[in-house]
Amino acid sequence: MLVVSVVVSSAAVMFYGTSLMRSSFMEEASLQAGSTLRLAVAALDGHLKRYEPLPRLIADHENIEELLSQPQDPGLRLAANRYLKMINTLLDSSDIYVIDMTGDTIAASNFEGPASFVGQNFSYRPYFQEAAQGRPARFYALGTTSAKRGYYFSAPVEVGGSILGVIVFKVDIDVIEATWQGGEYKIFVSDPEGIIFMSGNPDWLYKSLLALTEERLARTTASRRYSDARLEELPVRRHTLDGYDLMDVQSEGTSREYLVLSEYVETADWTVNVLTDTTSVHAQARTTVIAIVLSLCLAGMALAVVLQRKARRDQWLAMEIERKAELERRVEERTADLARVNLQLRQTQADLIQAGKLAGLGQMSAALSHEFNQPLAAVKNYADSATLLIERGRAPEARDNLARISSLIDRMASLSRHLRNFARKPNEKLGPVALADVLNDTLEIVAARLATADASLTLDLGAVPPVVNAGSVRLQQVLVNIITNAADAVEGLDDRAISLTARATGGRAVIEVRDHGPGVPPAIAERIFDPFFTTKGPGKGLGLGLSISYNIVKDFGGDLTVSHHPEGGAVFRIDLALADALSEAAE
Ligand code: ADP
Numbered sequence: 001m002l003v004v005s006v007v008v009s010s011a012a013v014m015f016y017g018t019s020l021m022r023s024s025f026m027e028e029a030s031l032q033a034g035s036t037l038r039l040a041v042a043a044l045d046g047h048l049k050r051y052e053p054l055p056r057l058i059a060d061h062e063n064i065e066e067l068l069s070q071p072q073d074p075g076l077r078l079a080a081n082r083y084l085k086m087i088n089t090l091l092d093s094s095d096i097y098v099i100d101m102t103g104d105t106i107a108a109s110n111f112e113g114p115a116s117f118v119g120q121n122f123s124y125r126p127y128f129q130e131a132a133q134g135r136p137a138r139f140y141a142l143g144t145t146s147a148k149r150g151y152y153f154s155a156p157v158e159v160g161g162s163i164l165g166v167i168v169f170k171v172d173i174d175v176i177e178a179t180w181q182g183g184e185y186k187i188f189v190s191d192p193e194g195i196i197f198m199s200g201n202p203d204w205l206y207k208s209l210l211a212l213t214e215e216r217l218a219r220t221t222a223s224r225r226y227s228d229a230r231l232e233e234l235p236v237r238r239h240t241l242d243g244y245d246l247m248d249v250q251s252e253g254t255s256r257e258y259l260v261l262s263e264y265v266e267t268a269d270w271t272v273n274v275l276t277d278t279t280s281v282h283a284q285a286r287t288t289v290i291a292i293v294l295s296l297c298l299a300g301m302a303l304a305v306v307l308q309r310k311a312r313r314d315q316w317l318a319m320e321i322e323r324k325a326e327l328e329r330r331v332e333e334r335t336a337d338l339a340r341v342n343l344q345l346r347q348t349q350a351d352l353i354q355a356g357k358l359a360g361l362g363q364m365s366a367a368l369s370h371e372f373n374q375p376l377a378a379v380k381n382y383a384d385s386a387t388l389l390i391e392r393g394r395a396p397e398a399r400d401n402l403a404r405i406s407s408l409i410d411r412m413a414s415l416s417r418h419l420r421n422f423a424r425k426p427n428e429k430l431g432p433v434a435l436a437d438v439l440n441d442t443l444e445i446v447a448a449r450l451a452t453a454d455a456s457l458t459l460d461l462g463a464v465p466p467v468v469n470a471g472s473v474r475l476q477q478v479l480v481n482i483i484t485n486a487a488d489a490v491e492g493l494d495d496r497a498i499s500l501t502a503r504a505t506g507g508r509a510v511i512e513v514r515d516h517g518p519g520v521p522p523a524i525a526e527r528i529f530d531p532f533f534t535t536k537g538p539g540k541g542l543g544l545g546l547s548i549s550y551n552i553v554k555d556f557g558g559d560l561t562v563s564h565h566p567e568g569g570a571v572f573r574i575d576l577a578l579a580d581a582l583s584e585a586a587e
Pocket of ligand 1: 520
């Protein structure tokens, strides 16, 4: 679009600009030529004006009057001739002469020269004809005798009320013409017939700007203005452009165009012309237009560069925005993904915890049903045999049976109490928990497992068993878990001893469970509290026990750690806050 607009505007500038510029430069040229014209007219006018009153002055001179009264008197002729010669020299004019009423010249300033006017008849000259009729006249012509151009002023010579002759005063015009030569302008003077009478360029003299029609030639011939000079038409073609007069002149095979400025001078009855060669006008117009077009192209190019830069910057900005948006979108996507994965993880974890709990519950149910079935079967046996013993009258033995039944029922009641503990809400409040009580309940639960593993558990709670800040059911869950793991670890080994110690130091209670199993290598210790970390075979371990225990201890504001005993086996250490006296009192 830019290229098209530059091309179109360039073409428009070329088309309209050229004529506009030409018109502007033409006006400038015309103004300059106008002042040249005014100067030329003023110079001519000034030159001639000086001589205008002189013929009448001379006409009044007595020598002239006397001569015309007695034209044939040689003395008077000589006196007049000398007088005319004298004042001609004095006035720096071309010629001064006296003509009688027949047109014959009777005295002249050039009476001595070879081309003397004396004896010549000038009756055909309009200046003679008018002066002879009493009117001072002016005329310009090429001298028939002198073959010199001049400007003629004539005046009648009146003696005693009648016109006796005419005095003529011829002025040289060469001086003025000489100043027109070789200048920037072509200055020339043409007569009413369009024939060039004066010119800075001598070649153009006596050339006609207008067609030399018979009428014109006849008029010129009558006054013999151009004497015997050969008149020719100047090969010109006149036309106007933007209101200016132009003239094409053919010379030596080439045509030149000029701007024409003319002024008709009424007093002299001629037209002064100034011609300006329009080549420079056209060249200036062309140069200016080319400069404008070039500037346009340059401006177009600059604009193109600016636009291109802007486009590139816009593109870059757009890309940047796009990039940022993309980045934000990806961050959002990732965040959403993460949130989703987190949610899934939490869900899975929750599900698995639930599954773990259920599995634990299942295990516990199995264990409990085993625990209940055995005493129930025993109770049944004791009851049956008690009945038989009573039937047989063996009362003491029957009583013994009943005592055993009672003891078994006690045991089952204890188990059921434990179950009740589990039925409690998991989010029980924290409070002072006597470790000894918790361990009692724990032992009841783990006893069966310890028995199957054939493991022994020794307790050492110190002189004063600690009371810790915890939830009893959950603490019990932790202990069950750790002791069960210890039983798993020692099962089938030679040394199946498990020891539990508890000590209160510096406001904290430290419970350590140590076994003599394979222990926990550092690589496993790192991950042992992770959910689902288990080394046990499929269907045996879920890997949730320690993870849940860890979280429970953390909930108590405590710490659960594992270490490898220097003498072999694993040590699980539970660090809990001791319950203060106030809480103890409250409990
Ligand atoms: P699970 O018992 O279901 O495997 P836990 O979280 O209770 O899950 O235990 C995780 C793992 O820690 C066990 O699989 C076992 O490898 C290891 N572990 C736990 N207690 C002991 C211990 N006393 N001695 C050796 N390894 C143990």
